[in-house]
Amino acid sequence: MSDVLSAPLVVEFPFTRSLGPVQSAFLTGLRERTVLGVRTEDGTVLVPPVEYDPVTANEIRDLVEVAPTGTVTTWAWNPSPGRDQPLPTPFAWVLVRLDGAGTALLHVLDAPGPDAVRTGMRVRIRWAATRTGAITDIACFEPYEGEPGHCEPAPHTGEFAEPVTGIVTPARLDYVHTPGRAQSAYIKALEERRTVGERCPACRKVYVPPRGACPTCGVATAEQVEVGPRGTVTTFCIVNIKAAHTANLDIEVPYVYA
Ligand SMILES: [Zn+2]
Known part of the structure; x- marks a missing residue:
């Protein structure tokens, strides 16, 4: 493993x-x-x-x-x-x-x-x-x-x-996180500048990031599908308040979460 x-x-x-x-x-x-x-x-x-x-x-x-x-x-x-x-x-x-x-x-x-x-x-x-x-x-x-x-x-x-x-x-929650098989593959692909999701065998939807199972059909997913790198913004919000204690302190407000 x-x-x-x-x-x-x-x-x-x-x-x-x-x-x-x-x-x-x-x-x-x-x-x-x-x-x-x-x-x-x-x-x-x-x-x-x-x-x-x-x-x-x-x-x-x-x-x-x-x-x-x-x-x-x-x-x-x-x-x-x-x-x-x-x-x-x-x-x-x-x-x-x-x-x-x-x-x-x-x-x-x-x-x-x-x-x-x-x-x-x-x-x-x-x-x-x-x-x-x-x-x-x-x-x-x-x-x-x-x-x-x-x-x-x-x-x-x-x-x-x-x-x-x-x-x-x-x-504060301090623990060891194990992302599991599907998300491990997703993270490893990011290291190679690739984005990999998984396709549901029933409804054929591709989930990115993959969860290891289709949340709609409830069946396990295994087939890997490379997507991107281009995409379309589906929704967004504008962040106007700078949060303390975050790793994003180098980002000046306002910025966009999309
Ligand atoms: Zn499905």
Whole structure:
């Protein structure tokens, strides 16, 4: 199968979003070492908070402060942390129900090994030294055998000085891509300045790039057909905004995708 190509492929982009009133209060609260939840119409406290009641779909704004201590409700050990994960050393992914909350928050637990973790164990927040208004303001959870925090959620206005109103979340997929037989042949032909598609044995359409099967007939394609190099524009759009973090930085806007 040496004729099938494979190569590392990284898909990466910054996801910029506005927060709205509830997420803004939650993340600004973390910056101030305050964990906020929201009370639903049936009295359940959701942490992290949401803007709409999951049962009635009504807007909810009844913010409350919960404790920085809680209980692990389930967990999974991660023996080999990946790039940009919250801790560089092996850790447990945990769901933690903070004291006063009715739901659990996904985060990580700093523990020496899986034998030191159990469902029902008591933990508390370890705050990051530098906090910006992000979920990473909670550096991690750590085992805690002290007194529970205030278990009765305290009403909170959600108002802070200099609230965080937007965040940029880097998204990254880092994997090895194998294009398969048909696309490997297509890519290898490009190296020789040829464009090769495949013809469907049923409907006789030629697909470029080839997918290995006809999406209309559902049958495998194998017959290679060289096309081009001339062609006809079938549709296009004009790009007016220069995207950051792309490999196309040397192309000045406006340009055309066709
Ligand atoms: Zn077909």
